[in-house]
Amino acid sequence: MAAAFVFRMHDKGPELVREVLLERGWEEYDGGKREEEDWNLYWRGSAFHSSEYQNLLPWQRLNHHPKTVGITRKDCLARHLRRMRATFGSALYDFSPAAFILPNDYTRFLAEYNKLRLSRRCSIYWICKPVDLSRGRGIFIFEDIKDLVYDCSVIVQKYISSPLLISGYKFDLRIYVCVKSFNPLTVYIHQEGLVRFATEKYNLSSLRNLYAHLTNTSINKFGPFYRTEKGSVGQGCKWTMSKFRHFLHSLDINELLLWQRINNIVTLTLLTIASSVPSCPNCVELFGFDVLIDNKFKPWLLEVNYSPALTLDCQADVSVKKGLIGDLIDLMNYASTDRFRDRAYKKQSGSQSPAGIRVGRRTAPNGQHIPPVRVGNFIRTFPFNAATLKASQHKLDVTIITQELQKLTGLLASGHSDETKWRRDEGTRKMFPGKVARQTLLWIIIVYNLSVCITSNESLRFQHLSSGKEQLIQTIWEWYDKTKIRKTSRDLCRSVLTLKTRVFVKVFKEQKQRSIPAAQKKNVITSNKQNGCARQLAEYTGTIFPNLHRENRCHNYPLKGLNGNPGGRGWEERMLFISAGLILNSGISPC
Template sequence: MGGNRTYEQDRFFEASLDQDRWQKGDSPDDWDACWYTGMPDPEFFRHVGPERKINHIPGNNALTVKSRLYQSLLTLHDRVSLQDNGQNGQVDRLQFFPRVYSMPGDYHAFQQEALDEPSKRWILKPKNAARGKGIQLVKDPANVPMDSSWMVQEYIENPHTMHGRKYVLRLYVAVTSVAPLRVYLYRQGFAKLASAPYDEENADNPYSYLTNPDVNALNLDADVPVEFVDLDRYRVWLREQGHDDEALFARVEDMVALTGLSAVESMRERSRVVGADTRGCYELLGIDCLVDDKLKPWVLECNLSPSLEVCAGAESGGDIEEGVKGSLVADLVSLVGLNGKPETVPGASVEQQLILETENEQARAGNFKRLLPSENSAAYLPFYTLPRLEDWVVAKALAGNGLTQPILQRRRAEDMISEDRVYVYDTRLGHLSVLNETASLIWLMATDGIPPDDIADALTQSARQNAATEPDTWSIRRDVWNSLADWVNKGFLVQANADVSATDFSPAGNIPLPQVSEPYSCVLECGGFHVELFTDSPAVVSRIGSLLFPLESKSRPGSRSRLEVVRDTPGYTLILDGKVVQSRLALSRVAPAVMVCLTGHAADEGDIIIDAGVVTRPDEPASAVLVANSDPELGDGPALALACRLDANFGRALRISAEPAAALFALGLPAQVPPARIDDPMISGHFSVHSPKDGHEVALQPASLGIAGKGCQVTTVLIPARSPLQHGGGLQTVSVNEALRHLIPGCCGPDGHPLDTAGFSRLAEWLETADRYLVNPDNLDAIAAQLSDADRPEIEQAFGQ
């Protein structure tokens, strides 16, 4: 027993073993049965077999890593869509998993989806974590992390509730073999309830929308933080509510069977790579299933080494939980035959032995219900890429020999024959393969519509004519089925359930990058900087288009720079005149990065850029007030509030020209305020939330139209105070040095560099000419009144009164 183990994880397994047959090994290498919590290293699998078993299967991450689970199901869905071609409704059975976008490859596809469906909600999950760690609702799609450890999953908006609370069904699934594939569902399990009533509007309350026991155990306000309802009681409750529990669980069983089937090829291939005899491998999985308000089940995730700890208290189902988990492990030990010996029949063929193993396992299944192989084999064979011979033999026995062999046809391959060899060309990857003589015969017969066993019969007859001894019929059959399955896995062939010969289906890899009909471009003017901005991302245009509109140049000068916002992996890259400015930008960081680039290039030689709010009067646009924004808790909020009070225009940033007359020009950058202030009625407007840097958010609002590039005269500088002012009615004169202390952090010269000595002196000289006031930002009504006071001629002049 090893791995990330606890006593709780081990105790049921240890108690289930026959004490007369088993004892603890003397070393980590000395074992005949290994119970490992988590996933062991590959060397654990190299010596397993029918009499040396381990509780994991190589390649199980095709199910247990959240993003891989989605990819497995999506691949199955897309292949069956191709095979079915809408004829048999098979693909409808696969509509049970929410969409997933895996970072960083699907970042842009997700941003496009979020743009196309702005009302849809999403949930952010770590790809390979458990117990609810890191799970959260996405508040702003533009701000999802791009790191490869994250994925975004579609949020099911309409969950069924139990006593007003959201719940998820924990289903226990055993995979006891991959050749043939054998999948069982345990008849017992749990409904895991959230600890707070479900409220779709309360996205900030994890106890309302998350059902993980580790999360809800922290809800100190709940009478019962962790509550488990076993499936027997759950089904009784469903019937009491007038629901058909049999119909629901028939869909659940189909969902579980198809989920297991979606990963079987990954498990087979990984087992081959690590050298595992899969007869010594089995897996217990914990599948979390959401039921929506239409009683439709959805698979959310599949957990490796599901928790066997008792999470609920005795008063909220803990005793029942312990009983279910104890019985679960005992039945699992019996199912995989740990307390017995492999049963063989002397003289039985391989085929007969496979059928016997399947029957014997079923006889000791206890409360496990076998889903695959199914008694209704024909319902599941089309969902295999191609059944392996072991799958076919058992399915045929269960169906009473009434099955029709699968027929194959070309999918993404062309072939040609030269010198008795077949050359197969991969039309997707452009690869050319040459087949040996036997493989060439198998290929030609399969693409002529001859089923696998008939091909094997033909090869067997040919072998009999050229061999002195009877050929190994089983080996020939197995080679044929395996060869065909390998070609199906590579996409060369596909099961032919419908006429799809003219269809070329692309593989389910990363979701394709969304395309736009034509790139977006606009010419911007920011101070002395003229630049043409290009992007092919609709999501970027949606996020920053309105912010850039006030900066659009009407003059369109011939000489200008080129700024590109390019979709990259991960995120976006900002390129100015062929040089990378910033890379790996999340969508939420693009607008701030563009604004930093514009500001940094707005100054010509000798110019000064001041990042502060500029408030101008519509009736006297040449007169303006400069409002410092260096306090991060206030930002441009006071300047916006003042503009609202005075019915004035607003723009951010000012350029002091190097010309002798020291002309001043508003840049017209968007206002920037903390998100917490956007609900302030004094600064109402249309804000969008962005992230200048990771972990920090800012709300931006476009500048007033017409203010960018306008010359103005600033005779008043206002500095919002953090603490209320005691004198002066909310207005207090300050020195040049005090004003500099607040303005210098937002000042720069050419190329965004800090002011040099000459620039610093020019800024100080300019401030000498202006009236400078410390103001109370919470008393703007009084300030606006004082700014209009007839007894204050210097203020009247500043505001054009």
């Protein structure tokens, strides 16, 4: 019988983690039958001791990095953000209201309170939170300073009083972030998350009503309206992130920019502690970032959760968290020999410990290792180009990283092709091999993510191509070279659409299991002419993501003129929208 991977849980641990691992054929550690080091994964809700990091063996993994409390405790996070704001400017670190740590900062808070009260006509509201409590405990909102009463260390922040509402209800986003490594910094964001709703309609006239102002499930599941229908929100108090994306499609906003700003919040927050976290390659860390969106679609960081809750309170939890844990295990990159533990490594006398990333790695021309772009629903959001890859190696160069984030955000904010501003830089050409014409950075992002979508979309049960996603990207660049496409966005659009049909042919030939009618597949495969390619892509997209058609995001746009005459002004933008729609409906991050 083949050896099994072994997991170890502290104080029984989350039942969901145990369930997922047992379903995968893992065995639970039994101290009475196994030696002390005879395990592959040690999972616990609290921090590990320093000795446990020092004694970690090559086949073992821990679910926490050391010294991450700098962003998971509210007062520590406030101090780090204050420091970064002073160093890099308030324009960059403007995603969290200034925090006052009481009682130490009481004088500063009083000065700010009086200044705002005298200078503004509208009411100013404040929120008070204990620094070391979770699940909404001890939180209250106040307008008058006489209502500020506390008996422990707290932080006070300006309350974001104009949140985006759905059917009149306040909500926030729980973003699941996995840090694979702090040195070099490697960050993944899971494309499924949770949208957490308050269970009573938002109303500033009732500040003491926590069911209207707090979104914590631990509070709202005991609310009187938890099980009642609440407009678009429905019953309960949670949506999946996929459902929220569908809601965003109905709004006239720049969705790519919104998600990129959320990505920025995650990266900039992690940069506050990245240089101080000791290197520990056999660890991962799952954070829960809570993000609020205001009525101007600006995202705000509320807090960062250590060991985010993995309980299953509703169907949204089941849909999101079970896949989340499975993808997290895959991200740990176990080798087949790890199941044999010390027996495997005793045979390798004098060998180095295989700590760190070993599976799915790609090497750049300068010898740097590039972590995989996608593992399950985890998408790598950092590093996202050659400059950030280089800046995260050895000594972290925060200045370069912040500059690259600002460039990328500026690209998405501008919303149109401008080759003089978006041309590929030297480092990016090295990261993506081939004599590629000067494509805009945004098109590179779209082509890259479309290709990932084609090779790993679960709706069609695609198995990854044997050559892998990285090889497919290489093929794309080589195909660009052979066709010698002109350096214009219009020709790139048309070439991408033609390429998609060719990729479909290759994928369908390699797949035995198919989940759409043969007639539809034949239409997609045989229609290889440029003039019909856009329509075929739209129809095929509709097969994978019916919401595109329900939201009228594809067929309402004219797709004519693909033989060389663009269909009027804005043709590139329409093609961009269709491609971006495919990305958004697939849940793939734009970076």
